[in-house]
Amino acid sequence: xxxxxxxxxNKERVAKVLKIARKYLTWIQNSVLExxxxxxxxxxxKYELRKVIKEDEDSIVFYIFTTKLYTSREIMGKEKGKEExxx
Amino acid sequence: xxxxxxxxxxxxxxxxxxxxxxxxxxxxxxxIPIENTGEIHLFGEVSINKKLLIxxxxxxxxxxxxxxxxxxxxxxxxxxxxxxxALILKQSEFYLDNDKRFRLAKKFxxxxxxxxxxxxxxxxxxxxxxxxxxxxxxxxxxxxxxxSSIEEIMALEGNVKDIYYRSFxxxxxxxxxxxxxxxxRPPRDKLNALISYGNSLLYSYVLSEIYKTHLDPRIGxxxxxxxxxxxLNLDVSEIFKPIIVDRLIFxxxxxxxxxxxxxMDEMGGIFxxxxxxxxxxxxxxxxxxxxxxxxxxxxxxxxxxxxRMELYxxxxxxxxxxxYEPFVMWW
Numbered sequence: 001x002x003x004x005x006x007x008x009x010n011k012e013r014v015a016k017v018l019k020i021a022r023k024y025l026t027w028i029q030n031s032v033l034e035x036x037x038x039x040x041x042x043x044x045x046k047y048e049l050r051k052v053i054k055e056d057e058d059s060i061v062f063y064i065f066t067t068k069l070y071t072s073r074e075i076m077g078k079e080k081g082k083e084e085x086x087x
Numbered sequence: 088x089x090x091x092x093x094x095x096x097x098x099x100x101x102x103x104x105x106x107x108x109x110x111x112x113x114x115x116x117x118x119i120p121i122e123n124t125g126e127i128h129l130f131g132e133v134s135i136n137k138k139l140l141i142x143x144x145x146x147x148x149x150x151x152x153x154x155x156x157x158x159x160x161x162x163x164x165x166x167x168x169x170x171x172x173a174l175i176l177k178q179s180e181f182y183l184d185n186d187k188r189f190r191l192a193k194k195f196x197x198x199x200x201x202x203x204x205x206x207x208x209x210x211x212x213x214x215x216x217x218x219x220x221x222x223x224x225x226x227x228x229x230x231x232x233x234x235s236s237i238e239e240i241m242a243l244e245g246n247v248k249d250i251y252y253r254s255f256x257x258x259x260x261x262x263x264x265x266x267x268x269x270x271x272r273p274p275r276d277k278l279n280a281l282i283s284y285g286n287s288l289l290y291s292y293v294l295s296e297i298y299k300t301h302l303d304p305r306i307g308x309x310x311x312x313x314x315x316x317x318x319l320n321l322d323v324s325e326i327f328k329p330i331i332v333d334r335l336i337f338x339x340x341x342x343x344x345x346x347x348x349x350x351m352d353e354m355g356g357i358f359x360x361x362x363x364x365x366x367x368x369x370x371x372x373x374x375x376x377x378x379x380x381x382x383x384x385x386x387x388x389x390x391x392x393x394x395r396m397e398l399y400x401x402x403x404x405x406x407x408x409x410x411y412e413p414f415v416m417w418w
Contacts, residue, residue, distance in 0.1 A: 023106045024122045036090070041122050085372065086093045086365055087109055087117065 002071075003042065004034045004063040009053065016052045017060070020045070026083040035083055088376070088389070089125030091295075093368050095361060097132040102142040124148055126295045128288075130157065130364065149298055151291040156273070156358045159287045162294060162317075164304070171301040177405040178306045189237060191404065191411065192309040196240050198326035198413025200228050203251045205416040206329045210258045220254040237309065244325075251329075252282075260341045273356025280350060280357045281339070284364070285332035286324065288371055293320040293327070296395045301402060323397055326413050331390060335374055339367065382417060 005025055009017050018027075024045045025033035037045070042062075049060060065071060094100065098111035107119035107127075121142075126149040135150075143150060143165060150163035181187040204224055211217040224247050234240050248269070255266045255278065264278050274280040294317055297304045307318030309325065339345040349363030359367060378387040388396070397414050404411035 019104045019106075022104060022118045022120065024120050026120060027118060035120060035123060036088075037123065038088075044122070084117070085090055086369060087096055087111070 001037060001039065001042070002034070002065040002068045003037045004032070004065075005060065006063070007031050007058070007060040009058040009060070013052055013054070013058065017049060017058075020048045020052065027081045029080040088391070090123055091126045091128060091292075091372060091375075092119055092124055093128045093130065093365075093372070094133055095130045095365060099134045100127075100129075100139060101136060102139050107139075107142075121146055121148075126151065126291075128291065128368070129153065130361075147298070149295050151294075153287070156353075156356075157284050157287065157364050159291055162291065164294075164298065167298075169299070169301050174301040174402065174405060175303050175306075178303055181405055182306050182308060188308050189235070191401075192237050192322075193231065193240055194411055194413050195309045195322045195325050196244050197228075197231065198415060199244065199328065200224065200231075200247050201413070201415045202326060202329040203247065203333075204228070206333055207251070207254055215257045217254055217257055220250055223250050237311075241309070255333075255337075258337055258341075261343075263347060264340045273354060274358070275355075276357055277347075277350055278336070280359055281336045281345070281367070282332065284359055284367060285336060285371065286328060288368065289324045289327060289332055290317075290320050292375060292391065293323050293394055296391065296398060297323075299395060300398045302398055323394065323401075326397065327390075327394060330416055331371075331374060335367075335370055339370060344370070379418075 003025065005021055007014075007017055007021075008031065021027075021033045024037055024041055025035040027033050053060065092107075094109065096109075096111040096113070096115070098109055098113075098115075100107065100109050102108070104118070106121040107124065109115075109117045109119060111117075124146075127143075128151045130153050140150075140163060143163065147165060147168055149165070152160045152162065154160050181191060204221055207217045207221050207224070211221060227243060227247050227250075231240065231243065234243060252266045252269060259265065259278070264281075266278050267276060269279060269282075271279070271283060274283045294304055297317075297320055302319060304317040304319045307320075307322045310318040310321040344366055345359075345363060349360055349366065350357050351360040375391040376389050378389045379393075380386070381388045381393075393414060400409070400411050400414075403409040
C-alpha cells in the first residue's frame with residue numbers, strides 16, 4: 001500500500017520521529033514523508049513511533065492508499081524531496 | 088515489495104541514523120528507506136565502509152557491482168540467513184551425480200528454448216512471418232531427447248540461439264539495430280550491447296532471489312561450478328532471458344526509447360552510455376514489478392516473484408518432492 005505520513009511533534013522529539021520515519025518512507029518536505037509500505041512494516045513503524053511520542057502533545061496523521069492508481073500529485077514551487085530509485 | 092535502488096552517481100553510501108544515506112560528489116544528500124530496500128545496484132564510483140556492509144548484512148540486502156561499461160563484476164552476498172545443510176548436500180548430490188545433473192540441465196535448456204519459441208510465436212501472430220524460424224527451432228528442440236551430455240545440449244542451445252537472434256531482424260523495426268552475429272567480449276554492435284547489458288542485469292536479479300531461498304548460488308547444473316563465480320543464477324536466467332530481456336529490447340528499440348545517441352564507442356566495442364543505461368534499468372525495474380495473473384495460483388504475481396517461484400520448484404526437485412518443470416510463458 002501507499003502511505004503519506006504527516007506529523008506535528010514537539011521540537012524535543014521531532015528529530016527522533018523523523019529518524020524512525022526515514023527508515024520506512026521517503027522524506028518529501030518538513031513533516032511529510034511518503035512511500036510504498038507493506039502492512040507488516042506499517043505496524044512496525046507505528047510501534048516504533050508510539051514508543052517516542054507523547055500522546056497528549058504530539059500528533060501524526062497517516063493517509064493510506066491501497067493503490068496509487070487513482071491519485072495524482074501536483075507541486076507548487078520547489079520540489080524538496082521525492083522518491084527515487086535511480087540516483 | 089522491497090525495492091531495488093540503482094546508483095549511477097559518484098559519491099559515498101553509508102549508514103546514518105539507522106538507515107541508508109547517499110551523498111553524491113556534487114553535494115546531493117539523500118536518505119534511502121532501509122526497510123523498503125531489497126538490493127542495491129552500484130554503477131557509479133561509490134565509496135563504502137565496513138559499517139555499511141555490516142548493516143546491509145543484518146538487513147539481508149545484496150550489493151551488486153558493475154564496471155564502467157555496465158557489466159556485472161560481483162556482489163556483496165551477506166551471510167546466508169536461510170541456511171540449510173540438508174539442501175546444500177542435496178544440491179551437491181545432484182551436481183555430482185551425472186544423470187541427475189544432466190536431467191536438470193536439460194530442463195533449463197528446454198525452458199529456454201520453449202520461451203524463445205513463445206516470443207517468436209507472439210510476433211508471428213502479428214504478421215512478422217517467422218514460421219520457418221519457429222519450425223527450425225522446434226525441430227532442434229525435438230532432437231534434444233537424443234543427446235546425453237551437457238556439452239552436447241549446450242552446443243544445441245547455441246544453434247537455437249543463433250536462429251533465434253537472426254529472427255530478431257524481422258521483429259526489430261530499426262535497421263541500425265539489426266543482428267549480425269553474437270559478440271560478447273566486447274559487444275560489437277548496438278543489439279549485442281543491449282543483450283549483454285540486459286543479461287548482466289538479469290543475472291544479478293536472479294542472484295538476489297536465490298538469496299531469499301535455501302539454495303546455494305555457487306552450485307549450478309547447466310553451467311559448471313568453478314572456483315570463482317556464481318552459476319545457479321546463470322542456469323535460471325536462461326529461462327527468463329527471452330521473457331524478460333529480449334521482449335524489453337524489442338520495446339525499447341521499436342518505440343524509439345533507446346536510440347543511436349544512447350551508445351558509446353570505446354575499447355573496440357559498443358556500450359550503452361549512462362543515459363542509455365538509466366533508461367534500460369528503469370524499464371527493466373518496471374518489468375520486474377509488473378504482474379501477470381498466474382494460472383495455477385489464480386492471483387497476480389510479479390515477474391520477480393515468478394523467478395523466486397522457479398527457485399522454489401528447484402528446491403522441491405532437489406528434495407525429491409516434485410519433478411521440476413521449467414516455467415514456460417502461456418501467453
